[in-house]
Amino acid sequence: xxxxxxxxxxxxxxxxxxxxxxxxxxxxxxxxxxxxxxxxxxxxxxxxxxxxxxxxxxxxxxxxxxxxxxxxxxxxxxxxxxxxxxxxxxxxxxxxxxxxxxxxxxxxxxxxxxxxx
Amino acid sequence: xxxxxxxxxxxxxxxxxxxxxxxxxxxxxxxxxxxxxxxxxxxxxxxxxxxxxxxxxxxxxxxxxxxxxxxxxxxxxxxxxxxxxxxxxxxxxxxxxxxxxxxxxxxxxxxxxxx
Numbered sequence: 001x002x003x004x005x006x007x008x009x010x011x012x013x014x015x016x017x018x019x020x021x022x023x024x025x026x027x028x029x030x031x032x033x034x035x036x037x038x039x040x041x042x043x044x045x046x047x048x049x050x051x052x053x054x055x056x057x058x059x060x061x062x063x064x065x066x067x068x069x070x071x072x073x074x075x076x077x078x079x080x081x082x083x084x085x086x087x088x089x090x091x092x093x094x095x096x097x098x099x100x101x102x103x104x105x106x107x108x109x110x111x112x113x114x115x116x117x
Numbered sequence: 118x119x120x121x122x123x124x125x126x127x128x129x130x131x132x133x134x135x136x137x138x139x140x141x142x143x144x145x146x147x148x149x150x151x152x153x154x155x156x157x158x159x160x161x162x163x164x165x166x167x168x169x170x171x172x173x174x175x176x177x178x179x180x181x182x183x184x185x186x187x188x189x190x191x192x193x194x195x196x197x198x199x200x201x202x203x204x205x206x207x208x209x210x211x212x213x214x215x216x217x218x219x220x221x222x223x224x225x226x227x228x229x230x231x232x
Binding site: 103 | 150162165205209219221224228
């Protein structure tokens, strides 16, 4: 069964610190996709990144970077020089090509990040 | 800004009321979704429409009735709701519903309170 674990429920950092959000997944599929979404207090789920299982290259987008390691089934997300606007709940999600159920996306429970000025 | 728009942003309704949540996207996507999200929980899938036909109903109570008038619009009709139905309702869309890793784009959500 597919599963996504975000072990960190809440994280607080001081502005300008770096922070890494962990995501570990389980799947039997050989082709799958991993996502990160950001949900600020307003409620919208903002898409951040999509990565397929054959592309293990790390990605950097401004202050955001992602580290995908199939060997440890992890897809961690790092924010460099955090800012108050980064405060949000971050969800990691998994999509399989042959899902075991109807769910197109399996979400982790989310990590609430608070960046303090 | 999101390209999936939802109205209303906030809705308060009584248990005997009938109301509707509306969603619109103009990205040419052929799959649209309703999710329900309770506080401090991840979103839970309710319905999926693919090419304007209901393809997935996650055993949602009949007091929630989805409707897809065309490929750009998705409604959720609400009737005789309970206070425990109070939640954030998120609409989303994707290119199609092939369940093959298409990115799902979400709207800003409708905050529903049932009194």
